[in-house]
Amino acid sequence: MNIFPSQKSYEKVELFLRRHWLVLFFIYLGFAIMILFGLAGFYLANEFFDLQENNLNLTEFLLGLYVLSIWYFLFKALTDFYLDTWIVTDHRILEIHQLGLFKRDISELRLSKIQDVTVKIEGLLPTFFNYGIVIIQTAGVIPEFKFEQIPHPQQVKDKILQLYDQFIKQHPGDQEIHEL
Amino acid sequence: MSNPITNLPLAIFIIFIISYAINSLFIVYHLLKFGLDYRTKLLAFVFSIGSILLILVNFQLFSEIQWTEFIYEYLSFPKII
Numbered sequence: 001m002n003i004f005p006s007q008k009s010y011e012k013v014e015l016f017l018r019r020h021w022l023v024l025f026f027i028y029l030g031f032a033i034m035i036l037f038g039l040a041g042f043y044l045a046n047e048f049f050d051l052q053e054n055n056l057n058l059t060e061f062l063l064g065l066y067v068l069s070i071w072y073f074l075f076k077a078l079t080d081f082y083l084d085t086w087i088v089t090d091h092r093i094l095e096i097h098q099l100g101l102f103k104r105d106i107s108e109l110r111l112s113k114i115q116d117v118t119v120k121i122e123g124l125l126p127t128f129f130n131y132g133i134v135i136i137q138t139a140g141v142i143p144e145f146k147f148e149q150i151p152h153p154q155q156v157k158d159k160i161l162q163l164y165d166q167f168i169k170q171h172p173g174d175q176e177i178h179e180l
Numbered sequence: 181m182s183n184p185i186t187n188l189p190l191a192i193f194i195i196f197i198i199s200y201a202i203n204s205l206f207i208v209y210h211l212l213k214f215g216l217d218y219r220t221k222l223l224a225f226v227f228s229i230g231s232i233l234l235i236l237v238n239f240q241l242f243s244e245i246q247w248t249e250f251i252y253e254y255l256s257f258p259k260i261i
Contacts, residue, residue, distance in 0.1 A: 003216060003217075004216055016216075016217075054245060054246050054249055054250055057241065057244045057245045057246075058245050058250060060241050060244075061238070061241040061242055061244075061245055064234070064237055064238045064241045065196070065238060067234060068200065068231075068234045068235065068238055071227075071230055071231060071234055072200065072203065072204065072207075072231070075207055075223070075227040076207060078223055079207050079210055079211055079223075082211070082215060082219060082220050082223060083210065083211075083214050083215065083220070085216060096214075098210070098214070101203075101206050101207070101210060102206075104214065
């Protein structure tokens with residue numbers, strides 16, 4: 001079964017990566033704080049201005065609109081999170097970036113074009129939760145591929161280098177043996 | 181004939197909901213078309229259901245407001261007889 005649309009029949013997906021769950025946690029936390037902020041505003045307005053009938057209805061309606069907007073922006077952020085993916089197969093690497101709703105970048109790198117792989121874990125949280133950036137220097141048009149905030153970057157780097165060695169062994173002269 | 185000023189909140193609210201619905205459709209479209217696993221489909225479903233429910237709640241809250249009273253008494257619009 002194909003995991004992504006352009007997957008070849010002989011191609012095996014080795015890694016399917018998204019950002020670390022902590023990034024998702026911070027998205028939820030940010031929006032939870034915003035909801036609490038709205039509820040606190042409603043409570044304070046009710047407490048200090050002693051809202052009656054029509055004013056109370058109006059404030060409830062404004063709170064409803066605020067929650068509706070938060071709901072939209074939360075899912076927009078989640079769309080960005082879930083549609084940013086990095087796929088490593090035994091033949092190539094795909095980097096899919098969703099930038100807002102109408103901009104989508106898809107870059108592809110054949111494993112033979114890898115020149116160097118670097119891991120960067122910077123900061124307190126990435127060190128504790130073991131996530132970071134994997135940078136792949138390439139010999140292609142795009143000078144580098146960046147896997148951002150991915151979990152277990154060291155293991156990912158090792159896997160990519162292992163797949164590279166395997167690919168070079170199986171494809172002498174960078175010829176696609178499956179398509180001959 | 182009703183005063184057009186009193187229909188203004190309804191018109192603004194309807195425009196807001198229509199723009200919201202269009203933007204929401206874009207999100208659902210992206211999640212369904214470009215999502216690569218079940219989680220994006222689930223997300224699209226939860227978002228759609230939640231949005232529909234919240235829009236219905238907002239319609240209910242909107243209908244409970246006495247807009248005529250609000251406009252004339254608080255915003256001090258002159259009454260057209």
